[in-house]
Amino acid sequence: MNGPKLFAAYQQKLKKEAKIVLTWQLSILILFFAFWEVASRLYWIDPLLFSSPSRVFSSIWSRLIQGSLLGHIQITLLETILGFLIGTIAGIIIASMLWSFHRFSKVMDPYLVVFNAMPKVALGPILIVALGPGYLSIIAMGFIISVIVTTLVVFAAFNEVDQNYLKVLRSFDATKWQCFKEAVFPASLPAIISTLKVNVGLSWVGVIVGEYLVSKQGLGYLIIYGFQVFDFTLVMSSLVIIAILAAIMYKTVEKIEQLLIRK
Amino acid sequence: MSYLTLDGVSHYYFSKKQYTESLHNISFSVKRNEFVALLGPSGCGKSTLLSMISGMLQPAEGEILINNEKIEISDLEIGYMLQQDYLFPWKTIIDNVLLGPQIRKRQTSDLKQRAIALLEEVGLENVADKYPSELSGGMRQRAALIRTLITEPEILLLDEPFSALDFQTKLKLEVLVSDLLKAYQKTAILVTHDIGEAISMSDRIILMSSNPGAIAKIYDVPVELRDESPFLARKHPKYGRLFDKIWADLDQQKHTVKPIEENAYERS
Secondary structure (H helix, E strand, C coil): HHHHHHHHHHHHHHHHHHHHHHEEEHHHHHHHHHHHHHHHHHCCHHHHHHCCCHHHHHHHHHHHHHHHHHHHHHHHHHHHHHHHHHHHHHHHHHHHHHHCCCCCCCCHHHHHHHHCCCCCHHHHHHHHHHCCCCCHHHHHHHHHHHHHHHHHHHHHHHHCHHHHHHHHHHHHCCHHHHHHHHHHHHHHHHHHHHHHHHEEEEEEEEEHHHHHHCCCCHHHHHHHHHHHCHHHHHHHHHHHHHHHHHHHHHHHHHHHHHHHHCC | CCEEEEEEEEEECCCCCEEEEEEEEEEEECCCCCCEEEECCCCCCCHHHHHHHHHCCCCCCCEEEECCCEEECCCCCCEECHHHHHCCCCCCCHHCCHHHHHHCCCCHHHHHHHHHHHHHHHCHHHCCCCCHHHHHHHHHHHHHHHHHHHCCCCCCECCCCCCCCEEEEEEEHHHHHHHHHHHHCCCEEEECCCCHHHHHCCCEEEEEEEECEEEEEEEEHHHHHHHCCHHHHHHCCCHHHHHHHHHHHHHHCCCCCCCCHHHHHCCC
C-alpha cells in the first residue's frame, strides 16, 4: 500500500510550495523597503521628495503616540466603509428593481450608460455645493463612484441566471419575488461578491478625492496637507497606512466570500 | 375517456423581421395513466408543446383541456422534469426535494418524512444532507425526479430527462421512472429524440415532423412491450420491428422536408 506514503509526500509538496511563495513575497517586500532606504540615504532619489522608510515609520510612530493619527484613520475608515456599504447596497437594490421591471430597465439603459462613462470625481464640486463641505459630501463621493458599476454588473449577473432554474420554480407556481429569492439572487452571489472586491478599491478612491477637496481631517487631508507644507514623509506615511487598511478591507471581503459561497 | 386534450394547438415564434410557425394544428389526447412519448427531430417544437401543457406558455391558437377544463383554471398539479437536473447548487438534496412545497408554503414535517422515504426508494437515503455537486449525474437526476414527485402531480411532463446521462445510468433511470409511474399511477408525457427510449417506455408514440412542428404519425406500442420494463422491452422481437418502422418513417420525413426548405430559400 503506497497510498498513505504518496499522500504524505503530496501534502509535503504543497507545504513546500506555499513556503517558497511566501518567502518570495516577503523577500520582495523587504527588498523594496531596503532599496528605498538605501536609495534615499545615498541620494539616488531626493529624500526630500521621496522620504525614506525609516522616516516614514518613525513619523507614523510619533503621530500614533501623540494620538493625532488615530483620529484621521478613524474618520477616513468610517467614510470609506459607509461609502462602500451604501454604494454596494444601493447598487444591488437598483439592479433588483431593473430586474423586476423589464420596461424600467429598458428606459433607464441610456442614462446608466452615460452615468457609468462619466468620471464621477468631476461631480465633486457639485456634491460639496449640494451637501455642504463635510463628511456627507465625502461619503457621497465614495457612494457615487461605486453605485453605477455595481448596478450594471449585478443587473447583468441577474440576467445571466440560467432560465431553467426559473422554469423549475415556475412549474411550482412560484411568484416573481420567489424566483428572485430562490434562484436569481443566490445564483448571482459570486458576481455580487466580485463587485464588492472592486468596490473596496473604488470607495477608497472616492473618499480620498473627497477629502482632497473639502476635509480638515482624514488621511486624504493629511496627504494634501503634507503636499502643501512640503512634508513628503507625511504623504508617504498616509499612503502606507491607506495601503494597509485597503488590504485589510479586501481580505475581510474575501472572508465574507468564503462564508457565503460554498465551493 | 380522454384526460388531457390538445385541440388544434398552434404556436408562433416572433423575431424582429419575421415570424415562424413552430407548431401547426396539433391535436391529440391522452388517457388517464397513459404514458405518451413525443418523438421527433430537434427543433420540431416538442419542448414548446410541453411548456404549453404545463401552463407556462399560452397557445396562440387552439386550446388545451384537462378533464374538460382549460388548463389556466384547472388547479391540477403538473410535474415538470428538464433535460438536466437543475438542482439548486446552494441547497442540500433534501431542501431541493422540498422546493415545491416550500414555494407553495405547504411544508410540513410529514412531508419531510415522505421526502426521505421517497429518497430511500430511489437509493438516495445517505445523501439527503449533501449538496448536488457531491453527487453523480444519475443520482442528481433521481433527486430531481423526487423533487417533481413530492408535489404529487397528476400529470408528469418529462423533457428529455435522460439525454444528459451515460447509457447505463440512462437505462437504470428509465426502469426506475417507469416503475415509479406505474406504482403511483401517473399520466406522463415524455419528450425525446431517442426512438428506443420512446418504444421501451411508452404506451403510445406521437411522431412529429418539423418546420412547422406537426404530428406526422401515431404508433400504438404493442401490449407485450408496454408491460415489460424498459430494459427487457429492448430485447423483445417486437421492439426491433417497431424501431425499424419508426426509423424508416423518420428517414422518409427528412427526404420530404428538404425540398420545402430549398423552396423557401428561393423565394427569399
